[in-house]
Amino acid sequence: MTELQTHGSADLVLDGVGHTYQSVSAPPVEALAPVNLTIAAGQFVVIVGHSGCGKSTLLEIIAGLRPPSRGRVLLGGAEVVGPGRRRGMVFQQSTSLLPWRTVAGNVALGLELQHLPRAERAARIERELTRVGLTEFAQSKVYELSGGMQQRTQIARALAAEPDLLLLDEPFSALDTFTRELMQEELRTIWKSEAKTVIFVTHSVEEATLLGTRVILLSPRPGRVIYDHEIDFSRRDLPLSELRADPDVVAFVAELRNRIGGEKL
Ligand SMILES: Nc1ncnc2c1ncn2[C@@H]1O[C@H](COP(=O)(O)OP(=O)(O)O)[C@@H](O)[C@H]1O
Numbered sequence: 001m002t003e004l005q006t007h008g009s010a011d012l013v014l015d016g017v018g019h020t021y022q023s024v025s026a027p028p029v030e031a032l033a034p035v036n037l038t039i040a041a042g043q044f045v046v047i048v049g050h051s052g053c054g055k056s057t058l059l060e061i062i063a064g065l066r067p068p069s070r071g072r073v074l075l076g077g078a079e080v081v082g083p084g085r086r087r088g089m090v091f092q093q094s095t096s097l098l099p100w101r102t103v104a105g106n107v108a109l110g111l112e113l114q115h116l117p118r119a120e121r122a123a124r125i126e127r128e129l130t131r132v133g134l135t136e137f138a139q140s141k142v143y144e145l146s147g148g149m150q151q152r153t154q155i156a157r158a159l160a161a162e163p164d165l166l167l168l169d170e171p172f173s174a175l176d177t178f179t180r181e182l183m184q185e186e187l188r189t190i191w192k193s194e195a196k197t198v199i200f201v202t203h204s205v206e207e208a209t210l211l212g213t214r215v216i217l218l219s220p221r222p223g224r225v226i227y228d229h230e231i232d233f234s235r236r237d238l239p240l241s242e243l244r245a246d247p248d249v250v251a252f253v254a255e256l257r258n259r260i261g262g263e264k265l
């Protein structure tokens with residue numbers, strides 16, 4: 001069965017996925033040690049680890065944008081061999097946006113290969129720009145935007161394509177605290193209501209704790225899984241502003257920080 005023939009959410013399996021960057025002018029860099037993981041459909045998995053431990057490499061491999069040096073990625077039993085429209089990616093940097101296109105034009109990018117009717121396309125662009133608070137900027141060129149607005153454009157582009165698997169690489173890092181908290185709440189709502197699988201990379205231990213149903217900690221390079229924990233707070237459904245102060249949450253944040261070694265990620 002190919003990826004396109006399967007419908008709905010599907011389990012993701014990383015089978016010995018590792019990566020070494022090769023270069024003609026420098027020694028090879030082992031970024032990722034073989035990683036074995038099974039991520040059930042519908043999970044909200046958060047990946048944390050020190051800068052340079054291979055988090056972005058891992059997401060790019062899952063997205064099908066970078067072939068792994070070792071191992072395989074399987075989605076619903078089918079091997080991932082390239083990008084697919086069931087997987088949406090928000091990159092750590094906004095360089096994947098086309099600077100000469102408008103904000104709406106960039107959001108449309110993810111839809112152009114789907115051959116949707118024009119009205120459906122317009123409705124999705126409108127919906128996602130509203131969601132990320134950029135309707136007023138629909139016709140602005142991307143290079144006219146702040147880093148945080150570019151990041152929100154990327155999020156809108158990924159969501160417009162309605163992927164089953166959403167891959168987010170430090171998506172909120174460039175946002176101010178207020179916008180970041182709104183976007184965290186919005187992402188949680190989308191995940192709850194649309195049964196998506198989310199894999200979310202973050203530097204923030206608190207963000208990981210608030211959003212994730214499972215937290216995975218990678219070791220320093222070459223990244224390997226050193227901690228893999230399901231989180232289930234009894235009061236998980238509280239608004240995030242209240243959940244933040246929940247004693248169980250505060251305790252888990254402290255524990256995770258401790259586990260990471262208290263160092264800055
Ligand atoms: N294109 C590349 N060529 C060589 N080394 C790379 C390349 N991209 C990343 N690396 C190296 O691989 C390691 C992991 O990078 P990355 O996946 O970006 O880590 P993270 O996202 O956790 O910060 C780092 O040491 C980085 O310097």
Ligand SMILES: [Mg+2]
Pocket residue numbers: 052055056057092169
């Ligand atoms: Mg990274």
